[in-house]
Amino acid sequence: MAVGAAPKADEPQPHPPKEQLPNISYCITSPPPWPEAILLGFQHYLVMLGTAVLIPTALVPQMGGGNEEKAKVIQTLLFVAGLNTLLQSLFGTRLPAVIGGSYTFVPTTISIILAGRFSDETDPIEKFKRIMRAIQGSLIIASTLQIVLGFSGLWRNVTRFLSPLSVVPLVALAGFGLYELGFPGVAKCVEIGLPQLIIIVFISQYLPHVFKSGRHIFDRFAVIFSVVLVWIYAHLLTVGGAYNDAAPKTQLSCRTDRAGLINAAPWIRVPYPFQWGAPSFDAGEAFAMMMASFVALVESTGVFYAISRYASATPMPPSILSRGIGWQGVAILISALFGTVNGSSVSVENAGLLALTRVGSRRVVQISAGFMIFFSILGKFGAVFASIPAPIVAALYCLFFAYVGAGGLSFLQFCNLNSFRTKFILGFSIFMGLSVPQYFNEYTAINGYGPVHTGSRWFNDIINVPFQSEAFVAGCLAYFLDNTLHRRDSAIRKDRGKHWWDKYRSFKGDTRSEEFYSLPFNLNKYFPSV
Secondary structure, eight states: OOTTOOOOTTSOOOOOOOSSOSSOSBOTTOOOOHHHHHHHHHHHHHHHHHHHHHHHHHHHHHHTOOHHHHHHHHHHHHHHHHHHHHHHHHHSSOSSOOEEEOGGGHHHHHHHHTOGGGTTOOSHHHHHHHHHHHHHHHHHHHHHHHHHHHHTSHHHHHHTTOOHHHHHHHHHHHHHTTGGGSHHHHGGGHHHHHHHHHHHHIIIIIHHHHSOOSSOOTTTSHHHHHHHHHHHHHHHHHHTTTTTTSOHHHHHHHOTTOSOHHHHSOSSOOOOTTTTOSOOOOHHHHHHHHHHHHHHHHHHHHHHHHHHHHTTOOOOOHHHHHHHHHHHHHHHHHHHHHTOSSOEEEOHHHHHHHHHHTBOOHHHHHHHHHHHHHHHHSHHHHHHHHTSOHHHHHHHHHHHHHHHHHHHHGGGGGSOTTOHHHHHHHHHHHHHHHHHHHHHHHHHHHHSSOSOOOSOHHHHHHHHTGGGOHHHHHHHHHHHHHHHSSOOSHHHHHHTTGGGSGGGSSGGGSHHHHHHHOOSTTGGGTSOOO
16 A cells, blocks of 8 residues: 555544543533532542541541541541632632642651651640641641742743643553552452442443443442442441451451541531641741642642543643642642641542543532531531541542543553654653652661651652652653653654644633633633633
């Protein structure tokens, strides 16, 4: 066949690239009917509970707090997550993104907890409050980084140079890089975690093909069905005495009555800023937290791209992404003022839930924000849901993080996979993105401190924390290689997929950007996007 000749009719054709993901039931601007939207919103609330409970459960006891403090911190984290999710969906990127707690801030937070200046405090509750105020102080300063980079438009100038090729490792490892939170969590209590994993895959993937009703009940509400089933089963095991003689660690993971939240939670309590007292500031800790904030910023950039894909929106113009990052900085500031023990970033698991339900509607996520605020104020009711055993949550993560990773790989449709330049950038950045954090994490697990181990803890954190993040290492490496390896060549521009994104470089470049990303209440007049 001559080069350039039209292919014969019977030859297989490649799948055409799609700028917007097809087969989504409700895209970003089309809300489902109210009853369905409320149930879907509740599902998002259930999914984000995992992080909101796991982080305070890990940190508060180390700070000296008991069950009562833990319940208050979880309530505060939920309340703030609800506020921040509303702000992000109204004024930020306007994507259906849940803004919740972030594991990225945990290593730096643990450094503050272990700081020597708190060791002389004998009263555990007083120690808890002093550490909390120190964490608040460092987060208040760290939030300025994202606020400045976002609202000044600096991040817009950085993301202008992203191409579909450099986005792939960033988004893929924003999902796949969290593999440590998947099956290892399920295995902490296999008899609960494994049934949950099998049942949710069965309900969401197989049942819709068995019952072809045309109504998406099983795939859309698989989380509610499977969690309720397995939770009841776990409760029966607990009540039946299956764990009475088990090791304390097993009891903690498997029992449904071990969280200690329901008794400790107040009936009604509204979290408020500075509830633990006035924040205290330490320069070194603030710098370390700023680095964690920067890592969270890079990871969130990747997750925003995955969400825009699963919401069936067009790729975000850089100015919209920058605006979202600015509001994420505001989210970290609000978290710091309220004292949630943690910063804020985009919830990866909720991005995966968009893919599972195929509902990328903005309204659904705004309803879920309502649930977060409602259940954080009504403490006892919120505590019931918050006491879902951790292995059930880990089983959900196995599915959702996988979806986000696959969302990253889907950007490969715009790249030329027969180019050796593409193969090198893709393979090298993903491999290093997995390999470097593996070394840092392994070293830390064996020695109790990271590879960079000087006398000043904050300096160690500034170097160690970024290299423990898979998405950060892979994303930065791909971005650097993609923008330095002879990119001026027009053929290479096509290999990178850059020509697909040309019209999204500015807000006005594509008419759909206006539909998906313009601000509400006619605010675009006063805050125009470029």
